[in-house]
Amino acid sequence: MASGKKVFIVGPGFIGWAVLDLLAKENYEITGYARRQEHADQIKASGATNTVLGDLNDKALITKHALSHDIVVHTATADHLPSVEAILEAVKQRAEKGQSTIYIHTSGTSLLDDGAAGAYKGEKVYHDNVVSEIDSVPDNAPHRQIDLTIVRAQKQLGEKAKIAIMIPPTIYGYNPHHGRLSIQVPVLTQYALKHGFAGHVGAGLPVESNIHVNDLARGYITLLHHLESTPASSPDILENPYYFCETTGDNEPSWVDIASLIGTELHKAGLIPDPKPRTIPPETYGDLFKDHTPAVIGLNSRSRAVRLRELGWKPIEKSLRESYIQDELPVILKENVDHKAFNGYHKAVAS
Template identity: 30%
Template sequence: MKIFCTGASGYIGGSVAATLAANGHQVTGLVRSAEKADDVRAFGIAPVMGTLDNAQILASAARAADVVVNAASADHKGAVVALLDALAGSGKAFIHTSGSSIVGTRAKGERSDDIFDEDTPITPSPARVARVELNHFILGAHDRDCRPVIICPSLIYGIGHGAGRDSVQVPLLINLAKKRGNAAHAGPGENIWSNVHIDDLVQLYVYAIEKAPAGAFYFAENGENSMREACESVNRILGYAGPPSALTMQEAAAEWGEGTAEDTMASNSRVRAKRARAELGWLPQARGLTEEIERGCYRE
């Protein structure tokens, strides 16, 4: 198949695009610069120069493809509109990447017992209202004779397969631990995130391209951990004795930025990938988060 992927030099999009190219598909990927173009060529991906603001470039690349994978931004409505307009009437698949912070609340490191699957109603935080509205807009495009599908990953970990190698949260924790000489979490660190290995997530994209029905929404997770548990694993691989320390929210915002501190590092996002397992036969097999930190790629 011919597949166009935005975010082709990034962590998710790069991993998906490189895997699809390795599987024999003809993959084109949106990149911003000549340097990024060289990066994706190394993985068998033909670069398309442009940005998410270039509607004509996006539309042209989408019309030339059999499948579009949008993995550059969960929130860029202009790009979504351009891609869906180009695919209208074609019956082609549009695989969009969201993120499970849509169910998160600003918990300041405290635990929440709320757990969501694809059938659970969501009342998003103010920071995620627009993303949830965009998701509804995308899924409604099945009325336009195309095949919109949303994949909604939780915390992703592991080394990427393509030009983008690093995830977000775990490297943030490791880098801060190295800076301070001890791992640190926001608040008490009791907040919990579901998580998924990049290898398993990529396989979900492959399945979604092959057989997901129009209008499908899939959470992606294979377990969950508190931020304190992740920090304890970071301390073990770095050889730091004692428990992780607690940052005030002001300290966390100074380290990571307010949005990342409040909506990612100190929030809860507990989801269950019920539909992907039942409908697509998705069976995650990679190491769990703390095992990957302590025994896998993060030890290097």
């Protein structure tokens, strides 16, 4: 689908850059909002028509550029309220002028965290075609306050805008043209290299759905085309903004399965003495995700992308296991870093 429509991508990083590549192939006019000139140059080479340098806290700048775009995609983080408010302000101002906007926000399935902290496999599975299932999560769940801000704005705007929330699970995959790794599994690998064993939170029994970044990017494009072609008055748009995007179905690996994969491969490479995974001592959570560690890599978060599949989307990329062995691990091991100095990932996590 070729298009002359203008897309503003806020945070074209690991997820958004992959989305940008696909939009460029379909001849969308893309403006990328980036923090660094180096990255702005990279996305320009990938097909961005324009780039804007700015911080997520610069609400006026984000609103200014969102005002001149028909489509806004926020992929920077699931937990930054000022940037979301800036986009919603632009959507409202455009609505007042009779201009409709498509806004796709990125949340994450940490939203579904049941507090298992590694202790058990949860039986609850969430389906995005049943809005009440997602609305049943507590208001204080991860990402939920941001999502609720968007849902409230959607209800106020009604048919004047088309708003959707993409909710990805654990993301994996590697694009050699981008040179960016995902978060959870690479961080667990770095932890293993530092501490000499592959680890999991608690018993490692919980499971989280997962998705390859390129399958996820195609999910955004499928969703965008659906929003473009569906009337704003459709109940499909007005009554349910939520979309999951997962590849695993009922074959979700547990966190101990993921630790076993890491342990086996690092042991095979002669980098740790024992392939068998072990429970991570809580006092070392600072080398992972600090106090958020149980909620990031010890949760049950089981989602089903019913709606995207009904639109014709399906995952086609490598499995998490194949991608880790063939793509991510070789990159991690080639990095010229002191693994002993690794002290975790302390920024926001999307999923």
